Amino acid sequence: AAVEKGEYRHFMQKEIFEQPTVVAQTLQSYVRPLEEQVALPDMDFDLAGVKRVSIVACGTSYYVGMIGKYWIEQFARVPVEVDVASEYRYRDPVMEEGQLALFISQSGETADTLAAMRHCAEAGLTTAGIINVPTSTMAREADLLMSTHAGPEIGVASTKAFTCQLAVMAAFATNLARAKGRLPADEERDIVKHLQEVPQFMTEALDRDGKIEAVAQFVSKARDVLYLGRGPDYPMALEGALKLKEISYIHAEGYASGEMKHGPIALIDETVPLIVMAPSGPLFEKTVSNMQEAQARGAQVVLISDDEGIAEAGDDVVEYIRMPKVHPLIAPLVYAIPVQLLAYHVAVAKGTDVDQPRNLAKSVTVE
Numbered sequence: 528a529a530v531e532k533g534e535y536r537h538f539m540q541k542e543i544f545e546q547p548t549v550v551a552q553t554l555q556s557y558v559r560p561l562e563e564q565v566a567l568p569d570m571d572f573d574l575a576g577v578k579r580v581s582i583v584a585c586g587t588s589y590y591v592g593m594i595g596k597y598w599i600e601q602f603a604r605v606p607v608e609v610d611v612a613s614e615y616r617y618r619d620p621v622m623e624e625g626q627l628a629l630f631i632s633q634s635g636e637t638a639d640t641l642a643a644m645r646h647c648a649e650a651g652l653t654t655a656g657i658i659n660v661p662t663s664t665m666a667r668e669a670d671l672l673m674s675t676h677a678g679p680e681i682g683v684a685s686t687k688a689f690t691c692q693l694a695v696m697a698a699f700a701t702n703l704a705r706a707k708g709r710l711p712a713d714e715e716r717d718i719v720k721h722l723q724e725v726p727q728f729m730t731e732a733l734d735r736d737g738k739i740e741a742v743a744q745f746v747s748k749a750r751d752v753l754y755l756g757r758g759p760d761y762p763m764a765l766e767g768a769l770k771l772k773e774i775s776y777i778h779a780e781g782y783a784s785g786e787m788k789h790g791p792i793a794l795i796d797e798t799v800p801l802i803v804m805a806p807s808g809p810l811f812e813k814t815v816s817n818m819q820e821a822q823a824r825g826a827q828v829v830l831i832s833d834d835e836g837i838a839e840a841g842d843d844v845v846e847y848i849r850m851p852k853v854h855p856l857i858a859p860l861v862y863a864i865p866v867q868l869l870a871y872h873v874a875v876a877k878g879t880d881v882d883q884p885r886n887l888a889k890s891v892t893v894e
């Protein structure tokens with residue numbers, strides 16, 4: 528059956544609002560609430576033997592890989608490298624015994640990612656895939672398939688597939704950590720609890736739609752926009768900037784908060800909105816001090832944070848978007864929503880073709 532927009536104006540909007548449902552659907556395959564465990568689909572593979580993970584993907588899926596690196600290294604203490612697929616094969620990467628090659632793709636057909644998967648398989652590595660389209664080439668060819676259950680994604684700019692990929696990545700990192708003897712049962716119980724809270728928190732984030740639409744009116748007048756984040760919110764800053772470029776055609780860059788002083792701060796003046804993602808927590812103070820350096824130079828800050836963060840740093844910002852207070856592990860899943868909605872409403876304000884942005888394809892099957 529054809530997928531319909533229903534009450535929504537665009538597929539992208541519909542897909543953003545579907546996220547609590549499809550992320551819950553995806554988590555159902557990975558979280559066992561009764562056993563208080565996170566599980567992967569049955570697979571004939573010894574996770575404990577994994578010595579290194581190389582993650583390869585393109586576009587938005589690549590940012591899931593970057594976030595995965597933070598999680599896998601933190602929880603499982605296994606070293607991770609992340610590459611964009613078009614670079615991986617050509618840099619003659621080191622491949623070794625015990626290395627798991629993990630590919631992330633919504634379509635399962637992206638030519639560069641598929642070619643990298645085949646390259647690794649030929650070299651004798653075990654390949655794993657976090658894939659949304661179950662009938663795709665990558666889903667068939669991966670040795671270990673970890674499916675996302677986002678359903679068909681029609682909007683060219685990925686939204687719901689991204690958060691479902693993050694949910695599976697969190698499950699993968701947790702399983703690897705357990706297999707490596709790095710995850711005490713009480714910590715796993717906490718992770719299960721936090722993952723189960725994600726759909727509810729996403730719904731709360733979606734409730735900010737009206738506020739985000741108002742912020743979008745201001746952002747839509749900009750020529751350049753910067754996004755800042757630290758830790759797993761750094762890839763989220765990259766994703767925020769990519770979403771904005773893709774559908775509104777406004778030039779945007781994402782930076783690790785601490786890198787701003789090494790270049791991009793030179794761009795700051797009163798015409799440049801600075802979108803800062805800073806959930807309260809261990810990284811908050813440092814990010815805020817980077818934000819204040821920019822404010823001192825006239826930056827128009829939009830702060831995305833929770834009650835605590837806004838109380839502490841929200842005084843001089845132009846706008847803030849209030850998020851629920853969430854555990855740092857699940858923050859990227861929840862903070863994805865305001866950056867998606869912001870890009871969406873900016874694009875609508877500019878009158879672009881939201882679902883079919885110029886020059887872009889849903890699935891890129893050329894290298």
Ligand code: G6P
Nearest residue numbers: 585586587588632633634637685
């Ligand atoms: C295209 C799409 C992006 C997507 C990327 C990777 O560029 O427009 O939204 O992130 O391909 O696609 P994949 O299907 O491999 O995740």
